[in-house]
Amino acid sequence: MESNFARFKAFYKTASLWSGKLLGLEQFGLSNFNFDHLEHQESLDLPMIPQGTLLGKRAEYFFKFCVEQSNNYQLLLSNIQVFKGKVTMGELDYIIKDQRSNSTLHIELVYKFYIYNPTITSTEKSTVLQELNKYQGPNGRDHLVRKLEHLKNHQLPLLYTAEAVELLKSHDIAVENIKQRVCFLAHVFIPHQLWDHKFKYIHKSSIVGYYYKSSAFAKAETENTYFLPEKYAWKMTPQELPASYTFHQVLLLTWESLDRGFAPLLWMQLEDKSFESFFVVK
Structure with missing residues (x-):
């Protein structure tokens, strides 16, 4: 069983979707945090996350924990709701202080799972947007470009x-001294045949698996063992779970999930006990 520190490490090793700036959005990677003092602290107390908490919210607990455990940043405020009268205008995710430079940062956290669909075409004139339009959620309801635009036009201007x-003034924080960043973490799944493709604009390390169309998966029978992690566990390192399935068993479960409108994530254990991670999509 993984130690708490190993689970914590699995989160803070999550790759940023890009480095530097993308469409004017400057990245704050988890690698900015210094945890050297924790390396041998196997008894780390992880944050208490209520059962049923959505994946994105779980990431918020862990990011806050990262700030609190680091020895180079200080958490000033988190999840600050901004109101106009009684109407909620939005929420500022984190205000943190860099202990080395004494600068203050406003950070918006994003934690996503995307598949890269090379067949998507776009009417965008910008080649950057044409390429980024190919990244969408496994169920087709989530789009990278829309999220980037929401960050630029709503979340950061708030x-x-x-x-x-x-x-913020009531907390003795002057907005004019704040620098804005996004911590955009992502797990990207690509077509199997593009494994050696050089992707523009994103970190290769954010690519963690591949995906099958359901019709192709139906023809991809193996003798391997399959596991169906719950969504809250998608960010975990693939591992054996209490319930395991044969190909035909998992194929039926996959079809049932797709019929409900949800693309399942599968972990496949190979003969050598290693794992492959992939989505099955419509």
Whole structure:
């Protein structure tokens, strides 16, 4: 069984989707945190996350924990709701302080699973947007470009509204001194045949698996062992679970999941006990 520190490490090793700037959004990678002092602390107390907490919210607990456990950043505020009268305008994810430079950062956290679909075409004139349009959620309801636009046009500008300025002032934080970053973490799944493809704009380390169309998966029978992790466990390192399935068993479960509108993530254990991780999509 993994130690708490190993579970914590699995989170903070999650790759950023890109490095530097993308469409004007500057990345804050988890590698910025210094955890050297924790390397031998196997008894680390992880945050208590209520059962049933969604994957994105789980990431929020872990990011806050990262700030608190690091020896180079200080958490000033987290999940700050901004109101105009009684109406919620939005939420600022994190305000943190860099202990080395004494600078203050506003960070918006994003934690996503995307598949890369090379067949998607776009009317965008920008070659960057044409390429980024090919990244979408496994169920086709989530789109990378839309999320980037929401960050640029809504989430980050919220900091500069009169209401947010006044709220932060009440905590002795001056907005004009704050730098803005996004911590955009992602697990990307690609077509098997593109495994050696050089992807533009994203970190190769964010690619963690591949995906099958359901019709192709039906023809990909193996003698391997299959596991169906619950969504909250998608971010975990693939491992044996209490329930295991043969190909034909997991194929039926896959079809049932797709009929409900949800693309399942599968972990396949090979003969040598290693794992492969993939989605099956419609």
